[in-house]
Amino acid sequence: xTIFKRINGFWLSMVLAIVFFIVVQLLISRGILNSFYINTxxxxxxxxxxxxxxxxxxxxxxxxxxxxxxxLAVGAYASAxxxxxxxxxxxxxxxxxxxxxxxxxxxxxxxxLRLKGDYLAIATLGFGEIVRIILLNVDYVGGAxxxxxxxxxxxxxxxACMLIAIIVIxxxxxxxxxxxxxxxxxxxxxxxxxxINTTYYKVTAFVIGSFFAGIAGGLYxxxxxxxxxxxxxFLKSFDILIFVVLGGLGSMSGxxxxxxxLTVVSTFLQEYPETRxxxxxxxxxxxxxxxxxxxxxxxxxTSFFRLRKAVEGGKQNDNKHTxx
Amino acid sequence: xxKVDSIxxxxxxxxxxxxxxxxxxxxxxxxxxxxxxxxxxxLLKTISGLxxxxxGDILYEGQSIAGKAAQMxxxxxxxxxxxxxxxxxxxxxxxxxxxxxxxxxxxxxxQKDFEKVYHLFPRLxxxxxxxxGTLSGGEQQMLAIGRALMARPRLLLLDEPSMGLAPxxxxxxxxxxxxxxxxxxxxxxxxxxxxMALSVADRAYVIESGRVVLSGSAEELNASEQxxxxxxxxx
Ligand SMILES: Nc1ncnc2c1ncn2[C@@H]1O[C@H](COP(=O)(O)OP(=O)(O)O)[C@@H](O)[C@H]1O
Ligand SMILES: [Mg+2]
Numbered sequence: 001x002t003i004f005k006r007i008n009g010f011w012l013s014m015v016l017a018i019v020f021f022i023v024v025q026l027l028i029s030r031g032i033l034n035s036f037y038i039n040t041x042x043x044x045x046x047x048x049x050x051x052x053x054x055x056x057x058x059x060x061x062x063x064x065x066x067x068x069x070x071x072l073a074v075g076a077y078a079s080a081x082x083x084x085x086x087x088x089x090x091x092x093x094x095x096x097x098x099x100x101x102x103x104x105x106x107x108x109x110x111x112x113l114r115l116k117g118d119y120l121a122i123a124t125l126g127f128g129e130i131v132r133i134i135l136l137n138v139d140y141v142g143g144a145x146x147x148x149x150x151x152x153x154x155x156x157x158x159x160a161c162m163l164i165a166i167i168v169i170x171x172x173x174x175x176x177x178x179x180x181x182x183x184x185x186x187x188x189x190x191x192x193x194x195x196i197n198t199t200y201y202k203v204t205a206f207v208i209g210s211f212f213a214g215i216a217g218g219l220y221x222x223x224x225x226x227x228x229x230x231x232x233x234f235l236k237s238f239d240i241l242i243f244v245v246l247g248g249l250g251s252m253s254g255x256x257x258x259x260x261x262l263t264v265v266s267t268f269l270q271e272y273p274e275t276r277x278x279x280x281x282x283x284x285x286x287x288x289x290x291x292x293x294x295x296x297x298x299x300x301x302t303s304f305f306r307l308r309k310a311v312e313g314g315k316q317n318d319n320k321h322t323x324x
Numbered sequence: 325x326x327k328v329d330s331i332x333x334x335x336x337x338x339x340x341x342x343x344x345x346x347x348x349x350x351x352x353x354x355x356x357x358x359x360x361x362x363x364x365x366x367l368l369k370t371i372s373g374l375x376x377x378x379x380g381d382i383l384y385e386g387q388s389i390a391g392k393a394a395q396m397x398x399x400x401x402x403x404x405x406x407x408x409x410x411x412x413x414x415x416x417x418x419x420x421x422x423x424x425x426x427x428x429x430x431x432x433x434x435q436k437d438f439e440k441v442y443h444l445f446p447r448l449x450x451x452x453x454x455x456x457g458t459l460s461g462g463e464q465q466m467l468a469i470g471r472a473l474m475a476r477p478r479l480l481l482l483d484e485p486s487m488g489l490a491p492x493x494x495x496x497x498x499x500x501x502x503x504x505x506x507x508x509x510x511x512x513x514x515x516x517x518x519x520m521a522l523s524v525a526d527r528a529y530v531i532e533s534g535r536v537v538l539s540g541s542a543e544e545l546n547a548s549e550q551x552x553x554x555x556x557x558x559x
Contacts, residue, residue, distance in 0.1 A: 179426075182414075183412050186413060187410045190406060192374055250414075
């Protein structure tokens with residue numbers, strides 16, 4: 001019964017997603033949406049991928065990574081090199097962006113995640129800066145002036161990547177692997193004594209998160225006409241971190257909603273960069289004052305619906321409560 | 325069943341265990357009593373694979389397990405209830421128990437163990453859908469023990485189960501420890517509460533600053549002047 005309901009919910013959201021996709025696709029092809037809105041929409045989807053990928057690392061596994069823009073940069077440049085220098089198709093370039101970022105994640109994750117404590121935060125902060133400085137100094141990818149990139153990112157591509165990122169991460173979270181990751185977030189020593197291979201799960205979550213950040217990088221690079229190292233500084237990492245914190249650590253729907261809201265806020269305030277930072281800060285302060293656990297806390301959007309249904313039905317909700 | 329042979333354990337430069345040896349036979353309750361900082365938790369962590377001994381060996385069923393990964397040791401039948409309970413606060417009681425069986429694949433047997441644990445701790449059954457962080461201290465201790473039992477251990481390591489509990493609850497917990505033991509699980513119990521520990525144990529060791537200073541049957545230690553003075557607060 002429970003399983004039936006769950007599958008039902010899954011297909012329902014899939015149908016809604018596809019309807020949304022088709023409507024937007026029609027609006028774009030009929031020329032009803034102007035390029036400003038289209039761009040905002042693309043940017044939103046890319047930010048959602050970044051938000052859910054970091055959510056897996058921070059919100060689910062409890063590992064503080066504060067250099068996510070570094071993986072975005074690795075994916076962006078790797079995929080741009082594929083299309084612009086090696087004349088590879090876009091699909092392969094995106095994949096290469098994800099895989100390169102995942103390998104970078106593996107190289108940072110293995111030495112730092114074996115240790116307990118905040119080594120990952122320090123290492124990822126350093127990583128983000130190192131990537132930026134390397135890119136600044138490598139002439140092959142244009143140094144400070146950056147790389148020109150053909151516009152290849154289309155609505156079907158961003159939407160499909162976003163959907164895949166959400167489905168993969170949601171499924172991972174609801175699997176035994178996800179349980180293991182959540183137990184690490186809750187209490188790493190206890191997870192260890194249950195016989196859970198904590199290093200393995202921390203690295204796995206980190207690599208999956210890095211992979212999707214790399215995919216986002218590929219979409220990002222081919223959405224603009226130029227990529228420069230300055231696009232991937234610490235402030236970019238901070239933006240992504242805010243999605244996760246604002247949404248509520250541990251809530252994927254929260255991260256998605258925060259990514260949507262903040263993309264809208266920052267797009268409409270693009271022309272007033274000073275005002276943008278002020279309003280951004282005010283929004284954050286307000287949320288932290290009134291909802292210190294983030295917009296959704298650790299709850300998922302679906303659990304609110306479930307709760308309401310249970311109350312309407314006048315009986316206790318017997319569904320398995322998902323922690324994530 | 326378990327034989328620890330003069331192990332030395334270090335935290336960086338600090339030596340926490342100095343040539344500690346002990347032996348546990350199948351079916352026994354063995355207790356380690358000692359003051360705060362004596363090295364009790366360090367001993368359990370070393371046996372369960374969370375720490376590695378620098379020197380010495382640990383034999384379980386005749387095989388060396390010293391320095392093996394924790395998941396190998398859990399698989400071989402040693403479960404550790406860590407100090408301070410360390411339950412997964414934002415998960416339900418049921419989910420905590422599920423994680424105790426993380427390494428097992430035998431679904432039917434896991435189901436049986438759920439029933440066993442709920443039979444042992446009816447409170448946990450009543451609260452199975454409740455978030456573990458909202459349980460009382462005593463219930464959390466029950467959950468920590470139940471979670472360890474879900475791995476179906478042959479040897480259960482208990483780190484100060486009486487810590488921070490009211491006397492009546494301590495009695496309940498110790499009665500349950502005896503019950504677990506009588507259904508066939510061997511137990512290594514470390515405690516500051518020497519009174520209670522000696523009342524359930526078959527044999528006991530006294531540990532002081534990382535060294536075993538005394539050992540014998542529980543009755544012997546209960547009668548020993550040295551133990552009375554230091555741990556039983558008596559004359
Ligand atoms: N993580 C650690 N780092 C450094 N020293 C530690 C650590 N854990 C315990 N110790 C030291 O090791 C000794 C034994 O500690 P512990 O095994 O926790 O004692 P007990 O459980 O008997 O109270 C103490 O002196 C303690 O300060
Ligand atoms: Mg201790």
